[in-house]
Amino acid sequence: MVPLQELAFSAHDLAQLRFAVSPMWEITPSFRLLESAATHPVHHPWVEQVRPRTAAAGAARGWLAELIPPSGYVPDFLNPAPVGPAPTLAAELAAIRAAPVDRVRGDLDHLARHQGRLGPRARALYADPRALLPKVTAAVETYWELALAPYWARIRTVLDADVFHRARQVAERGTSHLLNDLHATVSWDDNALRLARRKQPLTRETAGAGLVLIPSAFTGPDLRTRVTLPDPPQLAYPARGVGLLWESRPVTGTEALAAVLGRSRTRLLTELETPASTTDLARRTGLSAAGVSQYLTALRDAGLVSAHRAGRAVLYARTAAAETLLAAVRVRS
Template sequence: MGSPDFLTPRPTSPLTQIADELDLIGSVDRETFERQLVGVHGEVPAELVGADGVTKVVDALREYWQSAIAPYWNRMRTLLTADISYRGHVVTQRGTGVMLNELGPAISYGDGLLRVDRVSEVSRTESVDGRGLVLQPTLFGPHAVIPMDVGAEPILGYPPRGQANLWSVVDPPSRRDLAQLIGTARTRILELLTHPRTTTDVAAELKVTPSAVSQQLQLLRRTGLVEPQRTGKQVLYKPTQLAALLTGTEPD
C-alpha cells in the first residue's frame, strides 16, 4: 500500500523547512484530498470526513514530526545531504545515466527511459515533458517511490547511501581541542552553521566585518569543512559531513 501524493509534495527548494511542507499539504484542495485517499484506502477514512479533514492531517503530521523526527533530524539531514552531494559528483564525473543506474536495484536507465520496478499490478509510462525530474532521497522505506497520480509532478524517491551508519555514534572532540586544531574563530563559525547562512549573517552574529568572515570561510572551504550553496542571488555556506563530525552539531 502506498500513500497519497499530497503527503509528499514535490520540494520547491533544497532548503525547504517542515513549516513550508506542512503549508503545502494544508493547501491541498478537497477534491484532490478525497480522491487520493480513496485511491489508497478505497474510501475516505471516517476520521477525515468533513471540511476539517486536511487540518487534522496537518496537525497529526506536525505532532509526529515533533515527537518522532525532529530529535533526530540533524543526523538524518546530514546523511541525506551527503547522498545528494555524492549524486552530484557522479553526474559531473561519470554522467547522468551512471548516476541514475546507481540509485537502486529497482531503478534502471537507458535510451532516454527511466524504469522503476515496483511491487504492483499497475504498470504505466509517463513523459516528463520538460518538467524536470526531482530526485529525493528518503529514509522512510527501502524501495523506490513514485507518485500515484497519473500526470503528477515528476519525482522519484530512493533510499540513500549509508543508512546503516545513521545511528553510529562518534564522540566529537571537545570545543577546546577543536579550537586548538583549527582556531577559535573558525570553530565559532562552524558552530554557527547549524543551518546554511550567508557571510553577512555570520558576520552580524559574530559582530565582525563580512570580509573577516569571508577569509575564514574560504579557508574552511579549501580544507573541506564548509561548502557554498547558491540559492537565487545569495551564496549560503553549510558545514560538510567532516565538519559535523568535528563539532558534534550536525547541520540542520
C-alpha cells in the same frame, strides 16, 4: 509477473531532473516503522528512544494512523511536489493544506479501495477537506517534533551527502550512470527510465515533466513513488550511508573547543549525541538543572543547539553547525 514500467524522457524532461530533500518523505516510512512490531537492524536505537514518546502522545489512535496504513498506498496529497532542493516542513504542510479538494477526495477513494474502508477521521476529511486538512497538518507537526525534528540535523547530513555523491556522479560520468546506479530495480536505456516490480503504469500521460529524486533515510530497501499530474514524478530511494546513521561518534580532543566555548558548554554538546532534556543532562553531567538551562540557552542562541517539545518535556539536540564543529575537532585530534 509484474511488468516493467518505462518512463520516457525528452531533452526537456532531462533538463528538469533534480534532487530534493523532503521532510514529508520521511514521515510515512518512519511512522510505519514505529507502529510496526518488527525490529529494525539500522533504526533500532532511534525506535527505542522515540516509540515511548509517540505512544504516550497517542499516535496510534490519531490522524496519521488512519492515513498511513501499515503497508500499501499512502494518499499522494501527503507528499506534495518539493519546491526547491530542500523545502522546510512548514512549506510542505502549507502545500498539504492547499491541496485541491478533488485531489484529496480522489486519494481517499484510492486509500479506501486499498484498505477496504476509511476510518472515521478519514471519512470526515473526505466530507470537508478544507476544514480538516489543518488538523491533519497539526498531527504531522506534532509527530515531527516528537520523532524526527530532534534528529533532523543528523538525518539531513546523510541525505545531503547522498545528493552530493549523486551530483558528482552526474558531473563525472553523466545522468545515465546516475540512474543506473540509483537502485537495483531502476535502469536507464534508450531515453527511458525502467522500473521493475512497479504495478501501476508510469508514462508521461500519467506523470508530469521531469523527475524529482528524493534520498530517504527511512524508506527501507525499496523505492517509493508518487505520480500525480501535473506534478513531476517523485522517486524516493534509500540514501547511501543510512547504515551509519545511529552509530556512536565519540568526540575526542575537546580541549581546544572547551577553550572557546567553556568546559560545561562543550560537555553538554558532547552529551547530546542523542537528544536529551535538561533533567537528563543535569543527571549525566552533575551540573545543576539551572546551570544546564543557562548553558543550553547560550548554545541555542549561538545556533549550536535546537529545542523540540516532546509532551511536557523539551528535548535539546545538536544542530548541523554543531555537528560540523565537532567533526572538525575529531579530524584535528
